[in-house]
Amino acid sequence: MLDTLFLTMFVGLFAITAPIADLPLFVAATEGQSGRERRKTALIATTTYLAACGIALFAGNAALAFFGVSVPGLRLAGMAVVAAIGWKMVTASGARMAIPEPAAPPPCPSPRSVGITPLGFPIYAGPGALSVIIAWGSGPKPVYTSAILAIVANAALILLLNSAAATISRRIGPEGLLVTGKLFGLIIVAVAIDGMAAALLQLLPGLGA
Helix, strand or coil, X not given: CHHHHHHHHHHHHHHHHCCCXXXXXXXXXXXXXXXXXXXXXXXXXXXXXXXXXXXXXXXXXXXXXXXXXXXXXXXXXXXXXXXXXXXXXXXXXCCCCCCCCCCCCCCCCCHHHHHHHHXXXXXXXXXXXXXXXHHHCCCCHHHHHHHHHHHHHHHHHHHHHHHCHHHHHHHHHHHHHHHHHXXXXXXXXXXXXXXXXXXXXXXXXXXXX
16 A cells, blocks of 8 residues: 555656756756756755655644645645646646746856755745645655655655756757656646545535435
């Protein structure tokens, strides 16, 4: 059960963060940096992503309780955001830009200045991913365990892809990145529909009768 749960969470989270489709954003944000600086930026962005996800998993439900928001309600809202992101990716005419492009960075931005934001947050740890992780935080212990493993595994892939972002972008090319983005978008829409259906059944149990 744990293996199946982990795989489902990992695939869903990887599709939502879509690090392959976000490679052009990483390359643009780190323009002018040396290879060593880009690797440091990738590490900072991944660490920021991990920190944001950890806060969402372990403290997100406390924040929901404070504001009086139910987990099914958050999941429904989060899945709506995820669906919107996926739809933009499917209908995009260029590389994915689910989040508005930040102001142009200086000629050679420091790893910290772009690694924390916008790369770590909100590009990787965006509203869609965080809302899904908060919903996971309300589950039993096996859900927590699988969620932690999925977050860490996804972070490892983000770090690996970003460390080789320039090379991958050159080899795949704009057309390859566009196709990849559309594929991830379709997966995201499917994940969102499943999530919204499950949340609606929790909010309105009569629908399943």
